[in-house]
Amino acid sequence: MGVADPMGAVRRLLDLRHRGRAEDLPHALLEAAPLLGVDELAVLLVDYEQIALWPLRGTPPDGGEHDVDRTTAGQAFRHAQPRHDEDDPDGPALWLPLLHGAERLGVLKVSAKEAPDRALRDDLRTIAALVAELIASRRFYGDAVEHTKRRLPMQLAAEIIWNQLPPLTFAANDTVVTAVLEPCYDVGGDAFDYAANGDLLHVALFDTVGHGIDASALATLTLNTYRNARRSGLSLTDTYRSIDKWIRAQYPGSFVTALLTELDTATGVYQRISAGHPAELLLRDGRPMPSPPVPTALPLGLGHMRSRPPGVNEVQLEPGDALVLYTDGVTEARDADGNDFGLDRLTQFMAGAMAGNTPAAEIMRRLIRTIVSYENDDLRDDASAALIQWRPRRG
The missing domain is CATH 3.60.40.10 (PPM-type phosphatase domain)
Structure with missing residues (x-):
């Protein structure tokens, strides 16, 4: 699996630090994916009740939520450790926890035809850490994160x-x-x-x-x-x-x-x-x-x-x-x-x-x-x- 330009992917995401909202992150990840040699990067956030993981608002058409207790994505979230899923309906996927400090925000889905090697896994962990920081810092400039986390009207x-x-x-x-x-x-x-x-x-x-x-x-x-x-x-x-x-x-x-x-x-x-x-x-x-x-x-x-x-x-x-x-x-x-x-x-x-x-x-x-x-x-x-x-x- 070739890695074209991992630093290019980092730079593309860092563009959001000074101008951008959380809802702009899915598009930035779409552009960053080929620079890492993978097919897809997607953010899923846990809802307020911590029952399911949901695609961040602004994500292209998705497969819906992932139950925290019953899916590989949920396992990565629960244990705050990467998990690889060969049986994902959309193809093999690597799930990386999104951690802001010790706070569990959700998971990053990495779709690729081949399992990433060790070097790429290290790069992807860096990308996941950066994505978590961007979500935490940009969430207050729009309501995309709140729209994603809320599954019921909040009083x-x-x-x-x-x-x-x-x-x-x-x-x-x-x-x-x-x-x-x-x-x-x-x-x-x-x-x-x-x-x-x-x-x-x-x-x-x-x-x-x-x-x-x-x-x-x-x-x-x-x-x-x-x-x-x-x-x-x-x-x-x-x-x-x-x-x-x-x-x-x-x-x-x-x-x-x-x-x-x-x-x-x-x-x-x-x-x-x-x-x-x-x-x-x-x-x-x-x-x-x-x-x-x-x-x-x-x-x-x-x-x-x-x-x-x-x-x-x-x-x-x-x-x-x-x-x-x-x-x-x-x-x-x-x-x-x-x-x-x-x-x-x-x-x-x-x-x-x-x-x-x-x-x-x-x-x-x-x-x-x-x-x-x-x-x-x-x-x-x-x-x-x-x-x-x-x-x-x-x-």
Whole structure:
């Protein structure tokens, strides 16, 4: 398989950095394919529910979606590893994951009559990395990415929340943070945030009272007050006080439960405030460990009702430990007989999922699909969760 001009393909794609939209990417890939000696390059993005992969809007006539759980394309997405498919209906295809940092965006389809050799595979991985960067940087200059990812109309409350959130998955300092939220198109009260500053990882999970526009507005204030406090260098205690003050001033009578956490990724020291929120699940070698007591403070917005400062718990993590933060919509999901999903099922699921080498983001995708299925695809409440894995390299 001859490679005509791989750098020419890179240059063609780089043309989109300064002028171009996400919807211009399919045409650029069409022009880049022959420069790499392949027949086709096509982008498929995962939808909001992470159920299927869909051709990026602007792609020439395509074969439709690829199920994440049942196709070779989905396998490449799930494991974030290349997969080759000799039995693709359109001919042999190589599927490459599209990763923006640790965030899984979708897959790049490479169609060719012959399997690419090692040198071409290396070039194609570079192309896939560049495509992921272009999608991440150009998505805000048009709606092609959103049109591709949305398979149902999105309610305004959910629109507001999704536009406030960071990427679902992040990795740095040998630590991974990944989160999920459902129902994707109607979420309004749950939110999360994180940031890595030096060795300190900040993670927060919020569950606001109510639903709809009012809840999303309250969540927006909460998220941005949290960021303001964090960026001002406030401690966990003062961060709690700042958010509590602003919620009480702007939404008197409302409240937000929360876990405000900090992990020193150099030492494994984990600190947190539980503002009326369920305790996180701590897993060590696949076994549940005792969690710090909850709550340590009243929900945000109600802190003035207690004179003493919020309590801060501290836990010394061990390498390989995992923390699962969740809202009550996870454990209180009910089946047709009215049985709660419960903490025991959550613990069993997480312990089983983490027994193998499944990527953290895939564990959480499977968790939220399990929760939705348990409640017969009709969640009564927002269900959100975040996983923190601390895996420092020994020595």
